Amino acid sequence: MNEENKTKDARSGNLSANEDNSERTDLDFILDIPLELSVELGKTKMLINDLLQLGQGSVIELNKLAGEPLEIYINRKLVARGEVVVVNEKFGVRLTDIISPLERVRSLGQ
Template sequence: MVNTYFREVSDMADDQDKLAQEWADALIETGDAEGGMDPDDPLGGLEDVGDPSEAGSADLGQDDEALADEWAAALAETEQDELKHEKEQEFLSTQTHDYDLPDMGAEAKSGGSGGKRDLDFILDIPLEVSAELGRTKLLINELLQLGQGSVVELNKLAGEPLEIYVNGKLVARGEAVVINEKFGIRLTDIISPIERVKQLG
C-alpha cells in the first residue's frame, strides 16, 4: 500500500514536470513568433508586474476600509435610534399621572348607609295611577250605535276585584269604596315582584 502511494506521488510529480515543460515550450514559441525572446529580459517584461500578494493585499485593504465604513454608519444609526427611543420614553413618562381612586369595595358590599338603598332621588317622579273595572272590545259599527242608556258588557264578573295600574302596569287589586262622596279603592292584593317582572316581558 505504501508503494502504491509513492507511485501515485511520483506520477503526480512527473505530470507536473510535463506541464511545466509544456508551459516553457509555449512561452518560447510565443517569444519566437513575436520576434524572439530577449536574452537580457528572460522574464519578458514580467518583472514590472508587482507582487500579486501586494496587489491582493491592496484590494483587501480597500475592502476592509469599505466594510469598516459600513459598520461605523450602522453603529451610528443604531445609536441615533436608541437616543430617539430614550427621548420618547422620557416624554411619555412626563405625560403620565397617578390618580388616587377611592376604594368603593367596602361601600358596595355594605349597600350604602345602613344597608338600605338610597331612593330619595326618585321619590318625586310623578306616576299615573288608574283603576280598571273591566275591559271589552267593540267593532266600529257597534261603537257608532252606542247612545244614552246603552249597556256595554265587560269581561269581568260581578264581585271580581278592580285592577290598579301604574303607568299601564298592573300592580294591585282591590274593591271599590265611597269616601266623602268620591269613589276610592281599598287594596286587597299586591302583585308580587316576580309577577310584575313577568308582565314586563
C-alpha cells in the same frame, strides 16, 4: 373609605351621615317622578257599528262579574288588585292584593 368597605357598611346599615344624606337626596329625586295610575273595571270588544249605536242610557257589558277585583296599573303595568270603596262621597279603591315583584318582572316580556 374604599369601595369594598362602603359596600360592606351599606349592607350592614352602617352609613356615615354624609352617605346617608346623599342617599336621601337621591331618594327625594326619585319620589318626585310623576306616574300614571289607572284602575280598570273591565274590558270588552265591540264592532264600530255597535259603537255608533251607543247613546245616553246604553249599557256596555264588561268581561268581569260584579264583585270581581279591579286591576290597578301604574304606567300601564299591573301592580295590584282591589275593590271599590266610597270615601267622602267619592270612589276609591282598597288594595286587596299586591302583585309580587317577580310577577311584575315576568309581565315586562308581554
